[in-house]
Amino acid sequence: MADDDLTKQWEKLHLSTEETTVVQFKIEGAHTNNSIQGKLCIIGRVLSERGVNNKAFRSTMSKIWRLEGWICFKDLNEQCFLIEFQSKKDKDKVLSGRPWCFDRNLLTIQEVDESMSINVVNFQYEPFWVECYNVPLAAMNEGIGIQIGESIGRVIRVDANSDGSTWGCCLRIRVAIDLHKPLLRGRVCVRPYFEAQREEKQQLQFGPWLRAQPMNTSIFDKRKYGGNLYNINREHNVYGSKEGYS
Incomplete structure (x- = not known):
């Protein structure tokens, strides 16, 4: 009711001739410095129905991220922060490690767009790792991962x-999820030459099985062991090679 009254009051507002004078901005001198500063900043918002302890947020996130350089937090409101990093390396580390949580609430992050006001930043998408289980080995490739990911959101990359x-x-896909839509609990994927396998036991709609494996577990270890030939593929760490890297 109060919002309707405020809207009606704004509709009755009329500016005078002096108040409607256009102000021209001259930002040529400061544009370069602002561009450099903007490349080292992100905007974060905690999706919480209650207020956020700003002091606790700064202290907790700076410890979790473990950055090499300094970090500066500026409060925009109770749930939104402008975060500045000393180096681009630290900023990229935070962006690549998403999603982050604070006090069991999702921390959404957006890069700074210098052409937009901070108040109109849209926190609609956030990247998540999607893990697909019981996928036939013949279908565990980057192409299938992209097809599955596109049915969920915008595909960023496939862990291949x-x-x-x-x-x-499992098949791991990095997908930008629309936060304005309900979270998908699963997808049914069918290929013509694979026989559909259905479990007779009824699965629970929610439970521990929804929890993804953390990155620090050894199940995602791709290191190769043994061998006596020079490994051209330097993407993985190779142990036991007789001919070391130059």
Whole structure:
């Protein structure tokens, strides 16, 4: 009710001739410095229905990120922060490590767009790792991963080897998820020459099985062991080679 009254009051507002005078901005001198500063900044917002302790947020996130350089937090409102890094390396580390959480609430992050006001930044998409299980080995490749990912959101990349294979315990896809839509609990994927396998046991709609494996586990280890030939593919760490790298 109060919002309707405020809207009606704004509709009745009329500016005078002096108030409608256009102000021309001259930013040529400061444009270069602002561009450099903008490349080292991000805007973060904690998606929480209650307020956020700003002091606790600064202290907690700076410890979690473990950056090499300094970091500066500027409060925009109770749930939104302008975060400046000393180096681009630290900024890229935070962006590549998404998604982040604070106090069990999602921290959405957007890069700074100098042409837009901070108040109109749209926190609509956030990257997540999607893990697909029970995928036939013949379908565990980058191409299939892209097809599955596109049915969920915008595909950023597929966790694949240099040859495109993704053999492992699961198929991992980095996808930008629309936060304005309900979170998908799964997808049914069918290929013509694969026999559909259905479990007779009823699966729970929610539970521990939804929890993804953390990156620090050994199940995603792609290191190769043994061998006596020079390995051209330097993407992985190779142990036991007789001919070391030059």
